[in-house]
Amino acid sequence: MQPIPLRTTVIGSYPFPAWLEFASAHLEQFGSDDIAEMVDDAVVAAIYDQLEAGTDVISDGEQTRLDFNLSFYGYLAGIQPEPASPRRWGPPAHDQRGKHTIVSDLTAPNGLGAVAEFQRLQRLAPASEDAPALKASVPGPYTLSGRLLPNAQYPDRYAVTEALLPIVRREVESLVEAGCREITVDEPSMSCYAYRADPARFVDIFNRTVEPIVGACRLSTHLCFGNYKGHPVGYRRYAPMFPAFLEMAVDEIHVEMANREYAELEVIGDIAESKDVAVGIIDVKSYFIETPEHVAETVRRCLEFVPADRLAFAPDCGLSQTARWAAKQKLQNMVAGVRIVREEL
Numbered sequence: 001m002q003p004i005p006l007r008t009t010v011i012g013s014y015p016f017p018a019w020l021e022f023a024s025a026h027l028e029q030f031g032s033d034d035i036a037e038m039v040d041d042a043v044v045a046a047i048y049d050q051l052e053a054g055t056d057v058i059s060d061g062e063q064t065r066l067d068f069n070l071s072f073y074g075y076l077a078g079i080q081p082e083p084a085s086p087r088r089w090g091p092p093a094h095d096q097r098g099k100h101t102i103v104s105d106l107t108a109p110n111g112l113g114a115v116a117e118f119q120r121l122q123r124l125a126p127a128s129e130d131a132p133a134l135k136a137s138v139p140g141p142y143t144l145s146g147r148l149l150p151n152a153q154y155p156d157r158y159a160v161t162e163a164l165l166p167i168v169r170r171e172v173e174s175l176v177e178a179g180c181r182e183i184t185v186d187e188p189s190m191s192c193y194a195y196r197a198d199p200a201r202f203v204d205i206f207n208r209t210v211e212p213i214v215g216a217c218r219l220s221t222h223l224c225f226g227n228y229k230g231h232p233v234g235y236r237r238y239a240p241m242f243p244a245f246l247e248m249a250v251d252e253i254h255v256e257m258a259n260r261e262y263a264e265l266e267v268i269g270d271i272a273e274s275k276d277v278a279v280g281i282i283d284v285k286s287y288f289i290e291t292p293e294h295v296a297e298t299v300r301r302c303l304e305f306v307p308a309d310r311l312a313f314a315p316d317c318g319l320s321q322t323a324r325w326a327a328k329q330k331l332q333n334m335v336a337g338v339r340i341v342r343e344e345l
Helices: 018-024 032-053 070-075 114-124 141-147 157-177 188-196 199-213 267-272 292-302 324-342
Strands: 077-080 100-107 136-139 182-186 218-223 252-256 276-282 311-315
Touching: 018 032, 032 114, 032 324, 100 157, 114 136, 114 157, 136 141, 136 157, 141 157, 141 188, 141 199, 157 182, 157 199, 182 199, 188 199, 188 218, 199 218, 252 267, 252 311, 267 276, 276 292, 276 324, 292 311, 292 324, 311 324
Parallel strands: 136 182, 182 218, 218 252, 252 276, 276 311
Antiparallel strands: 077 100
């Protein structure tokens, strides 16, 4: 059950401030202390926007990550990063995100960096009894494998996934050891490709990844259809995933709904029979700003399928690809709309 009925939460990422966008492209002009200060300031800005909105759960905005999962490759030994994207001009699309070559055993001698991110969030976020819950997000091994080219040692994507699985498993274990009580293991690649793969195999991969932390924290997964510069990828239907994905060992499953005009909304009722469900109620790919009344109307629709103590609401995906002015207003309106209905209960 949700800690708070109709809980409001986030997926993880948040827009970089404009000055951070500029500075990250000119890091050679800054010293290490400058960069550390810059990162703290960016996280404080992300925290402030979430606190101002009033979400029940906050993250660090993933302000130290270049991308949802691309930054994690910097922690991996055994790969040779691609020097430039294969296509740099023309309309933005997922083929502009390059792939990296595996040159030896895949390892992460110092972890994937999520623990340091969480500890920074702990240090900078409010610590009062009524403060929001703190959330950390980590990509699952199948999603993380998507930008690594198979080779003779790892002949296909599943082999790469299996090599990454213990690395991600250790990372989430370390997060729990660091005191993190809210963890999302993001596997959007599973939702993008379930229509052409074996969903039961995906569930097995996921459950082996999270096995050590089941019951040790509030565990969720985020299933969406991609968001690179506002563009999805893959076949955007949840039907191929269920009922198999109901066997994922999580407390909560998040589903992208707003950008899809709430197609397949009835699936949230199936999820809620055994788990909590977080509904993506804010379209991060659109600059239509949902009003509180619009959000409230949609919350009431969701209550036709799921009781309040099983429901949470969030943006469809992370907000990193949405302009900050829009992200701030969307988040504020999401919380305001949910509160309208919460007061009706």
